[in-house]
Amino acid sequence: MENRSFPDPKLFRTADGSLTLRSEQLDEQYHSVHGAVQESTHVFIRMGLEHVGKPHVDVLEVGLGTGLNLLLTWIRCLEGKCTVHYTALEPFPVERAQLETLGHCSELAWPGLHEPFMERMTVHRDDPWEPLGGLVFRKLPVQVQGFAEEAMADVIYFDAFGPPTQPEMWTLDVFQRMYKALRPGGVLVTYCAKGEVRRTMQAAGFTVGRLPGPPGKREMLRGTRSPN
Numbered sequence: 504m505e506n507r508s509f510p511d512p513k514l515f516r517t518a519d520g521s522l523t524l525r526s527e528q529l530d531e532q533y534h535s536v537h538g539a540v541q542e543s544t545h546v547f548i549r550m551g552l553e554h555v556g557k558p559h560v561d562v563l564e565v566g567l568g569t570g571l572n573l574l575l576t577w578i579r580c581l582e583g584k585c586t587v588h589y590t591a592l593e594p595f596p597v598e599r600a601q602l603e604t605l606g607h608c609s610e611l612a613w614p615g616l617h618e619p620f621m622e623r624m625t626v627h628r629d630d631p632w633e634p635l636g637g638l639v640f641r642k643l644p645v646q647v648q649g650f651a652e653e654a655m656a657d658v659i660y661f662d663a664f665g666p667p668t669q670p671e672m673w674t675l676d677v678f679q680r681m682y683k684a685l686r687p688g689g690v691l692v693t694y695c696a697k698g699e700v701r702r703t704m705q706a707a708g709f710t711v712g713r714l715p716g717p718p719g720k721r722e723m724l725r726g727t728r729s730p731n
């Protein structure tokens with residue numbers, strides 16, 4: 504998939520009751536069919552954000568998509584667990600009408616977040632948004648293949664479409680960029696557990712652990728940048 508080509512996205516209810524977008528044509532969706540909220544909470548929040556465990560965390564997300572990982576992170580901030588500076592890459596934003604039908608904020612029982620969430624998801628700003636509820640948000644309309652910021656993240660939520668759909672996201676060059684984007688000791692988490700992806704991450708310098716996956720998936724991966 505070279506460009507925005509997620510044909511005919513349709514609302515899809517996953518096994519935990521939460522909603523995502525699915526393309527029949529691609530046989531691909533924005534989240535696991537076994538449970539969108541369960542997957543995001545397990546892979547990115549528990550194994551990523553909470554594993555870092557610092558009072559302030561700098562997050563880089565590859566693939567903002569429907570904003571579910573952003574919201575789950577924001578809710579942790581509103582609960583007083585940490586503050587976050589969140590940078591999200593998204594070259595092909597989801598349309599406002601689709602975000603409205605997904606209704607993530609009501610589904611997560613945070614309806615008061617709807618307006619600030621929709622603003623951040625749909626409005627372009629060169630500078631970061633002012634802090635709200637413990638979170639500063641910055642959205643970059645760029646592809647990860649050109650991302651060159653270094654030592655800026657404690658944790659990377661690597662949430663690309665799967666390798667069969669978008670192999671160009673899972674290359675040595677991309678993981679080398681991700682390695683450099685992390686601070687020493689920082690981690691990259693992904694729902695993907697394929698051996699080839701693990702070996703590519705190792706070739707980029709990561710120490711990679713196989714962890715228990717979210718419901719419906721046996722394993723996931725977490726790569727750590729060397730602490731020195």
Ligand SMILES: C[S@@+](CC[C@H](N)C(=O)[O-])C[C@H]1O[C@@H](n2cnc3c(N)ncnc32)[C@H](O)[C@@H]1O
Binds near residue numbers: 532543592647662
């Ligand atoms: C699996 S979805 C992300 C799901 C998202 N994290 C969520 O919570 O809804 C993958 C996302 O990667 C984005 N994407 C596609 N190509 C990309 C690229 N070259 N660089 C960064 N993101 C890309 C897609 O537009 C899509 O939104």
